[in-house]
Amino acid sequence: MAEEFDLVVIGGGPGGYAAALYGAAAGMSVAVVEKEKVGGTCLHRGCIPAKHYLETASVFRTVAGAKEFGVNADQPQLDLGVSRARKQKVVDQLWKGLQGLMRKRKITTYAGTGSLGAGHLVTVDDAAGTVLHGTHVVLATGSVPRTIPGFEPDGTTILTSDHVLELDVLPASAAVIGGGAIGCEFASMLSDLGCAVTLLEALPKLLPGCDADVVDVVVKSFTRRGMTVRTGVTVEGHERSNGQIAVRLGDGSTVTVDTVVVSVGRRPLTDGLGLEGTAVEVDSRGFISVDNRQRTAEPGVYAVGDVVPTPQLAHVGFAEAIVAVRDMLGEDLEPVDYGKVPWCIYCHPEVAFAGLTEQAARDAGHEVVVSKHSFNANSRAMIIGEAEGLVKVIAERRPDGTAGPILGVHMVGPWVTEQLGEGWLSVNWEATPADMGQLIHPHPTLSETFGETVLSLTGRGLHG
Ligand code: NAI
Numbered sequence: 001m002a003e004e005f006d007l008v009v010i011g012g013g014p015g016g017y018a019a020a021l022y023g024a025a026a027g028m029s030v031a032v033v034e035k036e037k038v039g040g041t042c043l044h045r046g047c048i049p050a051k052h053y054l055e056t057a058s059v060f061r062t063v064a065g066a067k068e069f070g071v072n073a074d075q076p077q078l079d080l081g082v083s084r085a086r087k088q089k090v091v092d093q094l095w096k097g098l099q100g101l102m103r104k105r106k107i108t109t110y111a112g113t114g115s116l117g118a119g120h121l122v123t124v125d126d127a128a129g130t131v132l133h134g135t136h137v138v139l140a141t142g143s144v145p146r147t148i149p150g151f152e153p154d155g156t157t158i159l160t161s162d163h164v165l166e167l168d169v170l171p172a173s174a175a176v177i178g179g180g181a182i183g184c185e186f187a188s189m190l191s192d193l194g195c196a197v198t199l200l201e202a203l204p205k206l207l208p209g210c211d212a213d214v215v216d217v218v219v220k221s222f223t224r225r226g227m228t229v230r231t232g233v234t235v236e237g238h239e240r241s242n243g244q245i246a247v248r249l250g251d252g253s254t255v256t257v258d259t260v261v262v263s264v265g266r267r268p269l270t271d272g273l274g275l276e277g278t279a280v281e282v283d284s285r286g287f288i289s290v291d292n293r294q295r296t297a298e299p300g301v302y303a304v305g306d307v308v309p310t311p312q313l314a315h316v317g318f319a320e321a322i323v324a325v326r327d328m329l330g331e332d333l334e335p336v337d338y339g340k341v342p343w344c345i346y347c348h349p350e351v352a353f354a355g356l357t358e359q360a361a362r363d364a365g366h367e368v369v370v371s372k373h374s375f376n377a378n379s380r381a382m383i384i385g386e387a388e389g390l391v392k393v394i395a396e397r398r399p400d401g402t403a404g405p406i407l408g409v410h411m412v413g414p415w416v417t418e419q420l421g422e423g424w425l426s427v428n429w430e431a432t433p434a435d436m437g438q439l440i441h442p443h444p445t446l447s448e449t450f451g452e453t454v455l456s457l458t459g460r461g462l463h464g
Contacts, residue, residue, distance in 0.1 A: 001131075002132055002133035003131070003133070004029075004132075004133050005108075005135070006023070006029045006136065007019070007023045007030045007134050007135070007136045007137070007138065007325075008033070008132045008134030008136075008138075009030065009138045009140060010114040010139050010141060011032075011033070011040065012033075012037070013038075013039065013041055013140060013306075013314075013317065014042045014043075014305060014315075014317040014318055014321075015138075015142070015304040015305020015317030015318070015320060016032060016140030016305065016321075017032065018304075018318040018321035019138040019140060019304060019321035019324055021107070022321055022322050022325045023325045023328070024106065026325060028325075028328075029106070030105070030106075031134070032102070032110070033109075033113075033122060033132070034110070038095070038099060038102065038109060039095050040142055043095060043098070044091060044095070045165060046161070046314075048091055049087050049091060050165065050182075050185055050346070051346050052086065052090055052091075053083065053087065053189050054185060054346050054348070056078075056083045056189075057189045059076075060076050061348070063076040064076055065385065078194065080167060080168055080170050080193075081169075084166070087165070110130055112124040112126040114132075115274030115275075116274050116278060117277050118276075118277030119133070119277075120134050120136075120300060120301070122134065122137065123274070135328075137300065138302045138321070138324055139280070139301065139302070139303040139307060140304050140307065140317070140321070141268075141269050141273055142268075142269050142305055143266035143267055143268050143269055143306035143307065145161055145263070147262060148177065150237045150238065151235070157259055158245075158259075158260045158262065159261050159262070160261075160262055160263075161182050164190075170190070171190075171257075171258040173195060173198075173256075173259070174190055174196070174260070174261055175198045175245075175259075176190070176261045177235050177260060177262050178201065178264040178265070179199050179200070179201030179206035179229070179231065180264075181207070182263040184206060184218065184345060184347040184351075185345060185346055186263060187199045187222065188222065189347075191225055191226060196226070196257075197227045198228040198230065198255045198257065199227060199228065200247070200249070201229075201231045201232075202232070202235075203231065204231055204232050205231055206219060207351065209343075210345075210353065210410070211353065211358060211392060211410040212357070212358070212359065213358075213390065214351055214390075214410050214412040217412045218347065218351060221388055228255075233249050233251065234249065234250035235247060235248070235249060235250075236249060236250055238260070244256050245257055245258070245259075266312055267285075268286045268306060268307045269306075270282060270286060270288065270307060278298045279296070279299075280296040280297060280301055280303075281297050287309040288307050290308050292323075292336075293323060293327040293335060294320050294324035294327065302327070302328070304317055304321045304323075304324055305320065305321075308320070310336070311341060313343070315342070316336065316341055319341070337428070340355055341424075342354045344420060345417075349388055349412050349416075350411075350412070351411070351412050351416065351417075352410075352412075352416040352417045352420035352423070353408065353411065354424035354427040355406070355409060355427035356394060358370055358408070360408075361394050361408060367397040368394050368397050369394075369401075369403045370393070370395075371392070371433075372391070372453065373391050373456070375387050375388065375390060375391075375413040375414065375446070375449055377449075377452075379444040379448075380446050381446055386414035387413075390413065390449075391409070391410070391413075391450050392408075392410040392453070393450075394409075395432065395433055395457055402458075402459070403457040403458065405431065405432055406426045406427055406431055406433065406436070406454075407427070408427065409427055409450070411423065411450070413446075419446055419447055419450065422439070422447070423450065433454040433455070433457035433458050437451070437454045437455040437458045
């Protein structure tokens with residue numbers, strides 16, 4: 001006999017646990033099937049541990065630069081094992097908190113791989129052979145790192161992001177293949193901690209999808225800090241000798257390093273998910289197909305998070321989970337507007353944006369007005385010694401030449417991941433620079449650079 005629930009969720013990462021928590025908050029009886037630990041990639045092998053190590057890099061930089069402030073300290077030395085232990089403490093505390101929250105909402109968790117068959121039946125591969133029936137089912141099985149032929153990860157010399165997060169010793173040198181969000185975060189962290197990094201990206205620019213002015217700041221900073229950045233290069237293969245790896249590039253050159261980090265994207269994970277006897281469709285790249293209410297082709301079965309072909313961001317998983325549960329409840333809802341979701345990349349300098357890049361806005365046929373302001377004119381940025389970066393705002397150009405709704409906000413520089421709030425708010429609210437320019441920004445703060453940028457788009461700036 002199957003155990004009955006209003007909602008059965010397969011996968012306990014951000015997409016799955018958000019569906020479970022939101023469903024339970026709405027009074028549903030909920031079960032979650034998870035093969036490892038609730039919290040998923042984000043908590044155990046992704047966002048949280050990666051940001052922890054980037055913070056370690058930030059502390060290292062701060063101590064190394066302390067003299068400039070008249071604070072004389074010994075030059076920093078890294079003990080990566082201690083940092084790793086701290087990472088685990090943070091992760092475990094968050095994991096405990098999440099389990100507690102799920103218990104409090106009376107969510108039942110089953111350990112094992114769940115597979116979906118006909119009639120909303122979910123079989124768990126546990127010793128008891130548990131079978132669950134959900135009035136509704138959410139598929140939230142996430143993603144795993146993509147690999148490239150010839151660079152099969154071995155966990156010691158060829159690493160994926162999963163392996164980097166468990167290092168005890170910093171490699172002396174590394175080639176990071178792929179200059180997307182993960183590649184840039186890891187390259188930045190490894191380089192700041194003293195590893196000689198070569199970042200290899202196949203496309204002409206790092207961070208595809210980011211505004212070109214922002215990417216230029218990142219590349220300049222990476223290069224100034226000693227990293228080698230090579231774009232427009234293909235990776236052909238590698239040879240090993242004397243414990244090192246020579247990575248062969250398409251132009252005939254080689255890069256010889258101790259370690260290779262492969263960060264060329266993540267693929268959806270549907271292994272073991274079954275789906276026989278259901279109408280759920282999987283596309284040619286392995287993603288589960290859904291409509292804008294997260295519904296698969298099988299009535300009552302939804303999919304959210306990295307397993308659907310939308311931005312692979314934890315907060316997008318949260319948003320999709322809420323949409324799915326509200327649809328189950330028959331409530332009015334706004335589908336996720338993927339063009340307006342916030343993006344935050346935590347390399348140094350940080351990158352944060354929402355909405356269209358200048359190029360994408362022009363390509364989409366918008367007449368635009370654009371303003372950029374640099375953090376090097378911001379007093380707080382100078383005080384903290386991080387004046388590298390800028391804020392760029394793109395607004396629709398009205399026929400009379402004035403600035404209409406804000407189409408995109410792009411930031412690079414100190415703590416911009418924490419400053420993007422009014423950026424994504426203005427993009428989603430379709431506010432104009434005049435609307436945003438009325439708001440008072442406290443002085444001295446980093447947020448004044450956004451204030452100056454929108455004010456200047458009204459035709460009358462203060463300082464810029
Ligand atoms: P990605 O798709 O963002 O970037 C992969 C990069 O690798 C691309 O720039 C691509 O052109 C390049 N590439 C692919 N094959 C290559 C090859 N053979 N040689 C050289 N370059 C090659 O994937 P990434 O960075 O692995 O991240 C995976 C997912 O996780 C993304 O969707 C990303 O947005 C998300 N993520 C987001 C974070 C954030 O927002 N802070 C942090 C980490 C991940």
